[in-house]
Each structure stands twice: as structure tokens, then as C-alpha cells.
Amino acid sequence: MLDHEYTTKKVFRENFFNDWRKEMTHEEMSLIKDLDKCNFGDIHAMHKAKVEARKNMTKEEKQVLKEANQKIVDEYGYCLLDHHKERIGNFKIEPPGLFRGRGEHPKQGMLKKRIQPEDVIINCSIESCVPVPPAGHHWKEVRHDNTVTWLASWTENIQGSIKYIMLNANSKLKGEKDWEKYEVARKLKTCVDDIRNQYLQDLKSKEMGTRQRAVALYFIDKLALRAGNEKEEGETADTVGCCSLRVEHITLHEQLEGNECVVEFDFLGKDSIRYYNKVPVIRKVFKNLKLFLENKQPGDDLFDRLTTSLLNKHLSSLMQGLSAKVFRTYNASITLQQQLKELTNKKLLSYNRANRAVAILCNHQRAPPKTFDQSMANLQAKIDGRKEQLALAKTELKQAKKEAKAKGSSEPKLLVERKKAAVKRCEEQLLKMEVQATDREENKQIALGTSKLNYLDPRISVAWCKNTEVPVEKIYNKSQRDKFAWAIDMTEADFEF
Secondary structure, eight states, rough: TTTSSSGGGGHHHHHHHHHHHSSOOHHHHHHOGGGGGGOOOOHHHHHHHHHHHHHOOOHHHHHHHHHHHHHHHHHHHEEETTTTEEBOOOOOOOOOEEESSSSSTTTOOOOEOOOOOOOEEEEETTSOOOOOOTTTOOOOOEOOOOOOOEEEEOOOTOOOOOEEEEEESSSSHHHHHHHHHHHHHHHHHHHHHHHHHHHHHHHSSSHHHHHHHHHHHHHHHHHHOOOOOOOOSSSSOOOSEEEEEETTEEEEEEEETTTEEEEEEEEGGGGOOOOEEEEEEOHHHHHHHHHHHTTTTTTTTTTTTTTTTHHHHHHHHSSOOOOHHHHHHHHHHHHHHHHHHOOOSSHHHHHHHHHHHHHHHTBBBBBOOOHHHHHHHHHHHHHHHHHHHHHHHHHHHHHHHHHHHHSSSSHHHHHHHHHHHHHHHHHHHHHHHHHHHHHHHHTBBOOOHHHHHHHHHHHHHHHHHHTTOHHHHHHHHHHHHHHHHHHHHOOTTTTOO
């Protein structure tokens, strides 16, 4: 990881050195006391040489390697689910390494230990043949639980989180789960107005807990905030969701930038991504927030009488299967559908703009790619080159027209048609590149993939493709098409979310 900027970070280096010392022999510990004096150059060079050697393999050597890998996939990459052969998603266990985390994670640099068979729980049916553990080892446990979808699991040592071996995204099981998720969100459409009226009434409740729940629901519905789960103290990075917001995370403004009753949010959400937003809210919500802030310190909970589980319990009493997460799926999908309806231009750029509106709603950000400026400069150079070609093609067309007029025979006329086609081709290619440049610029800091994979009902996109005659391949790549095979197969052009 020497090439990576992580290794320059203070937290990363300290965590790494602490964990490394735990693995040292007594002799090494007395010798190695300062990470700055350690030189990993030789090991790094060896790894680089290995990577280069792999790149420089002959076609035949690559083929041998490919066949060997395929044998592993054939043996371990499939399972039987209800007597059907299904592909397993991630059948290889993670090797040991250094933890990176997302954002400024306090545990970055710690050592991810090697997982041993003794750490792994195998889950299979009673009548099946249990996989044999490596020689001299045994599994932690073999269980037969057909109510869950995982095939094996273990607990990793850094966050104490449980990792799973699951089926591939295009398996029947995953497809059904996906379909169910979007059907619940569609069901919310039928009662969302009643739920909204209810929480607006609850803003005047005599019960403080009910008022807090109403304000939290207003935020979850209007801003697509995550509910936020209670975490162990000091367990991970200081990230929050709606229910775990603290006084320090919001600032109230009676007037701001020409708007009244503005709430300014500033907190770290999931994966340590900063959520910063200034939102005008209705007067009742604003008054309640003032009330919640009274006599509280910056570190106190904003919603001190509300937890995620209380909120979800209330939601499931309003509609079966309803949780805060469903609002996010519903609002994302309905936004995509409305945006696509409003768009007059039926091209890919407009689809990406609609997708972008959802990503902004859900706060799916990313750091601009390191190579961004360079790739934009390359694209601009191509655009300039194409413009020159177009100017030349137009000049040639003019010339051909002149000659055809003078000669009047059929041969120059054919030439004119050819030159016209060349101009048209150039114009199309130029337009395509310019669209690409606009798209890249607008997507610089927005991650479109997250909402596309997890929050947008794929049937909306498939129906849009059918209506606009845009091939599905333009919207979804190969692995996304596999994941959404169920939607591609079943969706008609008149589908409404």
C-alpha cells in the first residue's frame, strides 16, 4: 500500500504500528521502535515485479491461469438451492490486510487478521454434504437454518461485524427479495398521503415523544435522511442518522438567503460522508425544533425521546413492512419517474440527469476522480479535433456542390451525397462527445451507481427504455443487467411505479 495516500495519514500509521508490534517477536520489538525509520522498499519492489510479470505473461500462460481459475469457480463457485444450481457471489474469503474504512475512519491502518476455518459458520441443509474443512482444522459450527440467505459467515476482528457468503446478485433468491422491496415501496404510494397528514397533525401533539417522532418523519420523508442506528460507544467513526442527530448538527435561521424558517444541517452520515444542507421547513417544524433545543448542550440528542426502533415500530403499525428505509426507496423511485416524465429530450443525458436528481436527494457523493482533470482535457482535445474535421467536411461539401452544379452529371451528385453523409456523421460524433463532457462534469462529485443499484425500481428504467427505444445496455452494464434480469423480463412499456 505504499503507493496509496493512506500510508501518509497519521491515524493510519499509528494504528498500523500498534498492531504490527503485537505481531512482533520479542527480539523484533526491542529493535523496531519507530515506523519512520522502517524501509519497506524491497518488499514493495518485489510486489511490483510480480504485478509486472503477470502483465507480461504470454497468451498461452494467461490461458493456463484462466483455466486454473475456472476450475476453482466450477468447484466452489456454485451451490444447490431448492435443487437448482445457483452461482455464489463471493466464495473467496478476504485475505489479511490493512483496514482502510471509508472517510476518516478512526480504525484505519489496523490489521485485518487471517480468517481460519475455526472462525467460520457453515449453513447448509441437513441432507446436504457438509464441505470438508482444510486438514487439521474444523468449522466453528455447522448449522441448518433455511430462514436466512447466507451460506457461511464469520466475524471480522476490526469492527466486530459479521461477514457473509451470499448467492450471486442474479440468483432467484436475490431477485425475489429485490422485487419484494420495490413492491413494499409501491404499496407506500397508496397510503403515503394519510401518513403525511398524520405526522403533520402529530406536530401539535401534547406528547413530546410524538412531536419528536413527527419531526423526524418529516425529515426522513422530505430529505430522504437515513434513520440512523444506535451504535456501541466508541465503536466506529462518529456518524449519525436522523434519530441520532445531536444539537450541534443543526443550526436554525429565522431568515436565510431570502427564505424563512431554514434548518442548516451539518453532520457525518453513513461511510463518514458529510451531509451539508440548508432547508426551508414549515413553521410548525421550525417551532418544534426550537423547543427540542431548549436547555440542551451541543452534545445532547436532538430527539432525546426517540430511537430508530421506536420509529420503525410506529411505521410498521401504519403499514405492514413499512420502515424508514422504505421511504428512501419510495422517494428515490418516485423522483426518478417524475423527472423522466418531465424530460422532453428522450436521450441518455436526460436519463442521467434524472438519476442525478435522485443521487443528490440521497446525498450519494464521491470524491472527484484523481484523473478527472486529465481525462476532461483529453476529451476536450478530441472535441476540438472533431470540430476541425467537421469544418473541413463542410468545406469539401460546398466544393462538391459547386462542381456538381457546373458539370450537371450524375457522378458529382453522388459525391455530394457522400460528403453530406460525412458531415452528418461528424455532427453526430461531435454531439455525442459534447454530451459525454457535460455528463462527466455534472457527475464529478456525485455517485450515480448507489441509487441505481439499491433505491431505484429497475422497472421504471426498463419501461423508459422501451418507450424511448434506448437500449437497456446503455443504462445498465452487464452485472447490473444480471441483477435486474427479473425486471428486464417482466416489465411492459406502460409500467407505472
